[in-house]
Amino acid sequence: xxxxxxxxxxxxxxxxxxxxxxxxxxxxxxxxxxxxxxxxxxxxxxxxxxxxxxxxxxxxxxxxxxxxxxxxxxxxxxxxxxxxxxxxxxxxxxxxxxxxxxxxxxxxxxxxxxxxxxxxxxxxxxxxxxxxxxxxxxxxxxxxxxxxxxxxxxxxxxxxxxxxxxxxxxxxxxxxxxxxxxxxxxxxxxxxxxxxxxxxxxxxxxxxxxxxxxxxxxxxxxxxxxxxxxxxxxxxxxxxxxxxxxxxxxxxxxxxxxxxxxxxxxxxx
Amino acid sequence: xxxxxxxxxxxxxxxxxxxxxxxxxxxxxxxxxxxxxxxxxxxxxxxxxxxxxxxxxxxxxxxxxxxxxxxxxxxxxxxxxxxxxxxxxxxxxxxxxxxxxxxxxxxxxxxxxxxxxxxxxxxxxxxxxxxxxxxxxxxxxxxxxxxxxxxxxxxxxxxxxxxxxxxxxxxxxxxxxxxxxxxxxxxxxxxxxxxxxxxxxxxxxxxxxxxxxxxxxxxxxxxxxxxxxxxxxxxxxxx
Numbered sequence: 001x002x003x004x005x006x007x008x009x010x011x012x013x014x015x016x017x018x019x020x021x022x023x024x025x026x027x028x029x030x031x032x033x034x035x036x037x038x039x040x041x042x043x044x045x046x047x048x049x050x051x052x053x054x055x056x057x058x059x060x061x062x063x064x065x066x067x068x069x070x071x072x073x074x075x076x077x078x079x080x081x082x083x084x085x086x087x088x089x090x091x092x093x094x095x096x097x098x099x100x101x102x103x104x105x106x107x108x109x110x111x112x113x114x115x116x117x118x119x120x121x122x123x124x125x126x127x128x129x130x131x132x133x134x135x136x137x138x139x140x141x142x143x144x145x146x147x148x149x150x151x152x153x154x155x156x157x158x159x160x161x162x163x164x165x166x167x168x169x170x171x172x173x174x175x176x177x178x179x180x181x182x183x184x185x186x187x188x189x190x191x192x193x194x195x196x197x198x199x200x201x202x203x204x205x206x207x208x209x210x211x212x213x214x215x216x217x218x219x220x221x222x223x224x225x226x227x228x229x230x231x232x233x234x235x236x237x238x239x240x241x242x243x244x245x246x247x248x249x250x251x252x253x254x255x256x257x258x259x260x261x262x263x264x265x266x267x268x269x
Numbered sequence: 270x271x272x273x274x275x276x277x278x279x280x281x282x283x284x285x286x287x288x289x290x291x292x293x294x295x296x297x298x299x300x301x302x303x304x305x306x307x308x309x310x311x312x313x314x315x316x317x318x319x320x321x322x323x324x325x326x327x328x329x330x331x332x333x334x335x336x337x338x339x340x341x342x343x344x345x346x347x348x349x350x351x352x353x354x355x356x357x358x359x360x361x362x363x364x365x366x367x368x369x370x371x372x373x374x375x376x377x378x379x380x381x382x383x384x385x386x387x388x389x390x391x392x393x394x395x396x397x398x399x400x401x402x403x404x405x406x407x408x409x410x411x412x413x414x415x416x417x418x419x420x421x422x423x424x425x426x427x428x429x430x431x432x433x434x435x436x437x438x439x440x441x442x443x444x445x446x447x448x449x450x451x452x453x454x455x456x457x458x459x460x461x462x463x464x465x466x467x468x469x470x471x472x473x474x475x476x477x478x479x480x481x482x483x484x485x486x487x488x489x490x491x492x493x494x495x496x497x498x499x500x501x502x503x504x505x506x507x508x
Binding site for chain 2: 124150151153154156157160161200201203
């Protein structure tokens, strides 16, 4: 069976979709069969980040309602053949999903793929609950600021009480902390929570720290997940995340501010 | 039911307890004069138990009893958390001693021998006391979660996140950081306490008295416990 990984956060705008896209593509680049599911029904974004928005014919809700087959709705990534995207519907709302029919789709996908990466909507309502319900693992995406940490804490509570694993009394969901938009310089200046602060509050294992980077916005607009930008710090950090998910032990980087020379100051890092 | 010329029955009474903070009879007298003057009728022949736990051996028990009776109280017994020797000493001199130690029983039994001639036996509940079992929670209490230990103490092996709430009718122990809200003695228990390894709470409350984080500055971030002294919350260092 596939590993079902939910990328969640509680708070919006912290980088769930960016992370889902980067991690999904990264796993596929390593030769694994991966499907990315956009659970943000009504606010479809994942297809934009993945650069396949013009190829959406059928979506997740069509599959749920039996209006299309799974194969018709899945979009094969043009860069990596082992990666597929199941887009969200832009015209329906989150009530279209029920535990039962989501379960059926996931079961069918589970037989075809190694990894199912679920991009969760923000919030703690039905949509987010649906995305995390069947998860085996959760990547809790957090920005180093208090409100994001608080919301992540809330989601961790939900993972432990509202998931299928919790309801059936199975082994709990494996939790990973992914810290995004991290700026070591601002941490040093005391404007931002440090990695240790966040780890101390949430007390879950750290999966990765993605530095704040211009490359992320550029990648999003271009529809090219940032992990493909192997020159950028953010791209490298996501690569580390993928390797860690696959069981490797890799030292954390980009945790301290670099002393920049005049040239890198002018041309950006 | 034939042979019932007398019967022993246990009954609970609420008795007034006079807490002595000094052994100096002059000071006690001054205090009593003002107190009784406020409500002479109220105190007339009121049965009274005298708590002497704050005073050392140098107390003249007979003098205290005489003084109390001078003000028209009906002396019942001495009480207080004192050691065996002192208790024995009190009894040797012919006075009753009412137990208030929490260990053996939840109700304090007092047998009044001397002045309460009309009563064969008096059972007095002098202080509130609670014997609670523990509710133990393993793991962190996350933001938005709430745990209530009904008629129990609450033990949390883990931290309490900001935005979480832990409530107990008894004491609360947090083996981790306390960042959320902790409400002990929720049903009215004056002696409830809150212990934590790191005090960073949003709110602590004991028996309805509460503190917001700004009041916890003294031991902020330290291992500490919160308790009530004379209906004022107090924090003390734990280690």
